[in-house]
Amino acid sequence: xxxxxxxxxxxxxxxxxxxxxxxxxxxxxxxxxxxxxxxxxxxxxxxxxxxxxxxxxxxxxxxxxxxxxxxxxxxxxxxxxxxxxxxxxxxxxxxxxxxxxxxxxxxxxxxxxxxxxxxxxxxxxxxxxxxxxxxxxxxxxxxxxxxxxxxxxxxxxxxxxxxxxxxxxxxxxxxxxxxxxxxxxxxxxxxxxxxxxxxxxxxxxxxxxxxxxxxxxxxxxxxxxxxxxxxxxxxxxxxxxxxxxxxxxxxxxxxxxxxxxxxxxxxxxxxxxxxxxxxxxxxxxxxxxxxxxxxxxxxxxxxxxxxxxxxxxxxxxxxxxxxxxxxxxxxxxxxxxxxxxxxxxxxxxxxxxxxxxxxxxxxxxxxxxxxxxxxxxxxxxxxxxxxxxxxxxxxxxxxxxxxxxxxxxxxxxxxxxxxxxxxxxxxxxxxxxxxxxxxxxxxxxxxxxxxxxxxxxxxxxxxxxxxxxxxxxxxxxxxxxxxxxxxxxxxxxxxxxxxxxxxxxxxxxxxxxxxxxxxxxxxxxxxxxxxxxxxxxxxxxxxxxxxxxxxxxxxxxxxxxx
Numbered sequence: 001x002x003x004x005x006x007x008x009x010x011x012x013x014x015x016x017x018x019x020x021x022x023x024x025x026x027x028x029x030x031x032x033x034x035x036x037x038x039x040x041x042x043x044x045x046x047x048x049x050x051x052x053x054x055x056x057x058x059x060x061x062x063x064x065x066x067x068x069x070x071x072x073x074x075x076x077x078x079x080x081x082x083x084x085x086x087x088x089x090x091x092x093x094x095x096x097x098x099x100x101x102x103x104x105x106x107x108x109x110x111x112x113x114x115x116x117x118x119x120x121x122x123x124x125x126x127x128x129x130x131x132x133x134x135x136x137x138x139x140x141x142x143x144x145x146x147x148x149x150x151x152x153x154x155x156x157x158x159x160x161x162x163x164x165x166x167x168x169x170x171x172x173x174x175x176x177x178x179x180x181x182x183x184x185x186x187x188x189x190x191x192x193x194x195x196x197x198x199x200x201x202x203x204x205x206x207x208x209x210x211x212x213x214x215x216x217x218x219x220x221x222x223x224x225x226x227x228x229x230x231x232x233x234x235x236x237x238x239x240x241x242x243x244x245x246x247x248x249x250x251x252x253x254x255x256x257x258x259x260x261x262x263x264x265x266x267x268x269x270x271x272x273x274x275x276x277x278x279x280x281x282x283x284x285x286x287x288x289x290x291x292x293x294x295x296x297x298x299x300x301x302x303x304x305x306x307x308x309x310x311x312x313x314x315x316x317x318x319x320x321x322x323x324x325x326x327x328x329x330x331x332x333x334x335x336x337x338x339x340x341x342x343x344x345x346x347x348x349x350x351x352x353x354x355x356x357x358x359x360x361x362x363x364x365x366x367x368x369x370x371x372x373x374x375x376x377x378x379x380x381x382x383x384x385x386x387x388x389x390x391x392x393x394x395x396x397x398x399x400x401x402x403x404x405x406x407x408x409x410x411x412x413x414x415x416x417x418x419x420x421x422x423x424x425x426x427x428x429x430x431x432x433x434x435x436x437x438x439x440x441x442x443x444x445x446x447x448x449x450x451x452x453x454x455x456x457x458x459x460x461x462x463x464x465x466x467x468x469x470x471x472x473x474x475x476x477x478x479x480x481x482x483x484x485x486x487x488x489x490x491x492x493x494x495x496x497x498x499x500x501x502x503x504x505x506x507x508x509x510x511x512x513x514x515x516x517x518x519x520x521x522x523x524x525x526x527x528x529x530x531x532x533x534x535x536x537x538x539x540x541x542x543x544x545x546x547x548x549x550x551x552x553x554x555x556x557x558x559x560x561x562x
Contacts, residue, residue, distance in 0.1 A: 006116065008131050008142035009181045010096045012108025014081040015127040018120065018135065019053045021045055024359055024390050026062020027069040027092060029503070029527035033202045036078040039530035042427065054108075054126050055080040056117065059087040059360055061390040063503070063527075064196045064284040067304035070095030072204035074105035082108030082128055086117040087360050088182055088321070089390075094304040097174055098208065111181070116140050145180040152176070156187055159314060167217035171310035178307060179318030188280060188319040190300070193223035193312035194268050196284035197305030198255050199504040200229040200248035208306055209254035219259040219312040226285050227266045227444065227471070227501035228252045231509075239508050260312070264499040265473030267379070267444040269296060277401055282317045284308035286386035287379070287443045287523065293393030295378050297401040299323050302392040322362070322392050329405045330395055331361030332412040336368055339418050342560045343540040344380070347373060348522025349421045351381035352428070355388030357414045362391050364407060365416075369398030376446055383443050384522025422561040428525040431535025433555045435547045436514035438462075441471035442502040442524035447479050449541070453494075454485045456545035462493030463551035467511045474498045494548070503527060518547045 022044045025031070030040035036051035051073075060066055070092050073079035079099070083092055089111070096107040108128050112120065119138050120126060126135035133140045152160070160176070162169040179187060197205050229248040230240060256262050263271075268283070269291050275281050275298035283289050283300045284307070292298040301321040303311060311317045322328050334354055339346070354363050373381070373396070385394055395403040440453065450472065462468045470489070472480070477498045480486050486496055497509065502524045510532065518537040519525055525538040537553040547553045556562070 006113055006140050006142045007111045007181060008144045009093055009111065009177070010100050010107065010109040011144065012082050012106050012128055014054065014108055016052055016054045016081040016125065018123050018126050019045070019048065019050065019055055020121040021055065021057035024057055024059050024061035026060065026387065027066035028063035029530050030062065031069055031073070033069045033072040034076065036073055041529045042526065050080045051078050052081050054082045054084060054128070056084045056121050059085055059089040059390045060091045061359060062387050063286050064091055064289070064302055064304050064308070065199065065201070066091040067095030067098070067306055068197055068202065068205050070107065071099050071208065072202040074099035074107055075103060075204055075207070079105070079107045082110065084117065084120065085111045086114055090178065090182070090301065090307070091304040093181060094178060094307045097177055098306050101174065102208070102211065110142055112140060145177060147176045147180065149180040150176055150184065151186045153187070156316065165215070167212055167215040168313055170215070171313040172316070174307065175310050175314065175316060175318065179320065182318055182320040184318040184320040186319050187316040188323060189315055190221065190280045190282040190311060190317050192221055192275065192281050193219065193308060194226065194283040194285060194288055195223060195255055195260055195308050195312065196226045197308065198225050198228050198251055200244070200251045201504060205305070206247055206251045209251055212309060213254040213257045217258050217309070217313055220315045221312055223260040223312040224263040224268045225252065225255050225260045226264070227504060228264050228499050229504040229506065230500055231497050232262070232264060232499045240506070244506065258309070263473065265444050266501050267446070267473060270446055270473065270476065280317070280323060282308065282311035287383035289392050290382040290386050290394065291379055293322055294382055294395065294400050295375070300392070328362060328393065328402060330364035330407040330411055332358045332363045332414060333366060333407055334358070334363050335366050335415045337415060337417045338367055338371060339560045343542065343558060344377060345520065345538070345540040345543070345558065346421070347377040347381040348384040348520070349424045350416065351384030352388055352522045352526065353416050353420050353424050354394065355385040357416070358391055359389050360391065362393055362395065364395040364397060364403060366397045368396050373399060376449055379443060379446070380522065384526070387523050387526040418561065422557055425538065425557055425561055428522065428536065428538040430529070431516040431537045433552045435466055435516055435518045435537060435551055435553045437511055437517040438466065438468040438544050438548045439502055439517045439519045439524060439528070440469065440544060442519065442521040444501060445470050445472040445476060447476050450476065450480045450485050452541060453545060454488045456542055457489065457492040457494065457548065460492060460549045462548050466548060466551045467514065468494045468548045470494060470496045471501050471505070472496060472498060503531060518544055518553050520544050
């Protein structure tokens with residue numbers, strides 16, 4: 001969704017070099033929080049530094065955790081001087097708001113109309129002073145957002161009047177700033193929350209959470225917690241560095257102190273009480289948001305880390321984005337030239353390619369009904385889609401509940417061919433054939449996936465030089481244990497870890513000796529090179545089982561892509 005008004009969202013006084021991203025960038029998995037270097041191997045700015053620069057990008061993409069990375073960069077004085085967007089953007093904007101309002105570390109944020117954005121993108125340097133942005137002959141007057149841009153209810157006003165040290169007032173102040181930046185007119189009630197900023201990937205998440213908990217913050221709606229960085233009950237037996245384990249536990253405990261349920265899963269939609277069609281919720285974590293919107297038909301923006309807590313504290317969210325039916329309409333129709341035969345690797349490949357074709361708009365994927373995708377197929381597609389697109393949902397014609405919404409008047413058209421899928425397979429498969437680690441559960445494994453992999457491993461054992469790890473939620477692990485699946489998998493040499501996930505796993509739980517990993521997750525295949533520094537092979541679940549037992553991945557494309 002585009003807003004042609006020039007907005008000043010976070011004021012700054014800067015003069016710096018301009019660097020332009022041709023496409024959106026996920027700071028989580030895409031930017032090193034300790035150096036400010038771009039580490040996303042698939043991005044055009046890979047290897048470049050963003051430190052102290054005025055960074056232009058159409059909008060961000062990928063993980064909701066990018067806000068935490070930006071806060072960490074700001075706390076380390078390694079952040080960009082300013083961020084300039086062309087489209088609506090939430091994740092990095094929120095990180096900059098928190099940095100400025102809670103920690104007095106300023107990263108300027110503005111949004112420009114397309115013509116001014118394009119004019120700025122060809123400049124070598126620019127300055128931002130007050131409400132004026134200047135570069136060469138370009139001069140743009142920016143509208144500074146404020147609470148006056150919103151129609152607040154008496155209850156909202158009362159929450160803002162508690163005083164500057166009150167956690168609810170602080171939360172409402174930031175929610176209002178985000179709402180104004182997005183062009184919202186008011187706030188709405190949401191029924192439940194999901195916290196994403198609980199991964200101890202850097203100090204910023206812990207500093208933020210303990211600051212809020214020490215202020216006496218308490219959630220006002222039922223709230224679940226995303227996967228964390230350790231197996232909460234067993235990390236002391238896993239040779240993790242005590243400092244890391246204790247910090248990760250403190251981070252999880254801070255959210256539990258604030259009243260969130262210790263679910264510790266990135267797949268909250270697998271619970272028995274999943275959100276319903278049309279229910280307004282306040283979730284974070286990109287795969288969860290996209291699945292909730294797309295497959296369940298619930299409604300939530302892709303709320304950035306930290307805003308998810310503020311929404312949980314107040315039960316209020318900006319009425320904007322896909323909370324509004326008009327913004328759930330497809331902005332691009334993508335015809336899929338479905339191969340005659342295929343395996344489950346099709347779905348993450350489709351999501352990854354569809355995200356590239358629709359980086360800033362909701363797509364409708366057509367001609368997939370005959371494939372009858374399962375819930376896990378759709379989960380895999382949604383998770384991979386979130387790595388390459390900023391859109392918080394997708395539609396599948398004849399499959400997802402709102403796929404009959406009429407496309408927008410200016411909707412584009414595109415086609416995904418077998419050749420496109422083959423190219424994506426090549427891009428996600430960069431490692432050698434020898435596999436040291438099979439990494440499963442990004443997002444967390446479902447019970448059905450656990451059953452499938454146990455069947456694939458039946459009668460076999462893992463290769464002596466290959467580790468096999470499944471990450472999954474506590475509830476799914478308990479159900480798998482009752483069915484005897486955990487005993488079967490452990491007998492085959494497979495390790496199962498609750499609570500943590502692949503985006504947060506660290507050594508030595510992540511095997512130090514592993515140089516090449518294999519996964520069936522398009523999401524992890526995308527992020528793993530930057531997050532883990534390892535080579536990656538991608539394939540179907542059956543391919544992963546074969547690699548687990550042989551120590552080798554298929555080096556050629558699967559037959560259905562040849």
